[in-house]
Amino acid sequence: MSLTEAKRRAGVGTARPRHLIASLLALVTAMTATACTTTAEGRPRIVVTTNILGDVTREIVGGEADVTVLMKPNADPHTFGLSAVQAAELEQAELVVYNGLGLEENVLRHVDAARESGVATFAVGEAAGPLTFHTADGGPEGEEGQPDPHFWTDPDRMHKVTGLIADQVIEHVKSVDPGMIRANADRYAKQLSDLTSWMEKSFGQVPADHRSLVTNHHVFGYLADRFGFEVIGAVIPSGTTLASPSSSDLRSLTQAMEKAGVRTVFADSSQPKRLAEVLRTEMGGGVRVVELHSESLTAKGAGADTYLRMMRANTTAMVTGLTGT
Known part of the structure; x- marks a missing residue:
């Protein structure tokens, strides 16, 4: 028997390995081509941390890019975190829009990582002309002079940042139509101007001696500054929900409320109302706890699923709570 025949019978030869290698190379080539096609044909992505800014960004972007919002409806921006998939999405974006000023306390390190990897990021709060906390004005103890991250409660500041977000999208998301982005931003800015006018008229119903907020x-703080209210205190004496009040904090607040004649406490609907209820007990009843949507949008159809609807719902609830109507 020849050597060639012996190799054939033993299954030793070069044809099969060559065929296998060729097949693997073809598979790798096909996978690479598919990946390149997906990347080339995929739509640009913008990632936004909070759902309030996500709603505004979607209004500005329209159909020009995909907008991924990380924070779920009814979540607390101070405490929500990211999955591994969401963290990876930040580094795959062309632009990351985030609140900043310490608001997204569990997310900022991922934003920093995305920036370090070369992703464009925009801290909206820093560009909004932030106010600072002042203890003398009823602000949180220990946070004197620190920036207040809750700028969106002033619709005029949202009007300002609408144009700034549009600038960032046009600069960093190369495939969008700048004219369309500008047109969307201008249209939305008009709605924000209308919102401000409506809020001014609505808050005009609240008498001067009833314009104190707890x-x-x-x-x-931004809403109070814009529309002429006084913040006399908060159940949680901090700019973040991660803090908690002491007995002396609650006692000081009840004394301030008694002095100002305030019998209404506004509590965010996404947070437990237990502390507000404790305050009502401390004051012997007669205190109203009114729910607002102050830091998060609701699920679709639940009354505050856009920024504009959230602000109108809050204004109506505040006017009712302060006037007793």
Whole structure:
């Protein structure tokens, strides 16, 4: 028997390995081509941390790019975290839009990582002309001079940042139509101007001696500054929900409320109302706890699923709570 015949019978030869290698090379080539096609044909992606800014960004972007919002409806921006998949999405975006000023406390490190990897990021709060906390004005103890991250409660500041977000999208998301982005931003800015006018008219119903606010935590400083209210305190004496009040904090707040004649506490609907209820007990009843949507949008159809609807719902609830109507 010849050597060639012996190799054939033993299954030793070069034809099969060559065939296998050729097949593997073809598979790798096909996978690479598919990946390149997907990347080339995929739509640009913008990732936004909070759902309030996500709603505004979607209004500006329209159909020009995909907008991924990380924060779920009814979540607390101070405490929500990211899955591994969401963290990876940040580094795959062309632009990351985030609140900043310490708001997304569990997410900012992922935003930093995306920036370090070369992703464009935009801290909206820093560009909004932030106010600072002042203890003398009822602000949180220990946070004197620190920036207040809750700028969206002032619709005029949202009007300002609408144009700034549009600038960032046009600069960093190369495939969008700048004219369409500008047109969307201008249209939305007009709606924000209408919102401001409506809020001014609505708050005009609240008498001067009823324009004092007590909230679940310090979140309405911008609204108070814009529309002429006074924040006399908060159940959680901080700009973040991660803090908690002491007995002396609650006692000081009840004394301030008694002095100002305030019998209404506004509590965010996404946070437990237990502390507000404790305050009501401390004051012997007669205190109303009114729910607001101050830091998160609701699920679709639940009354505050867009920024505009959230602000109108909050304004109506505040006017009712302060006037007793």
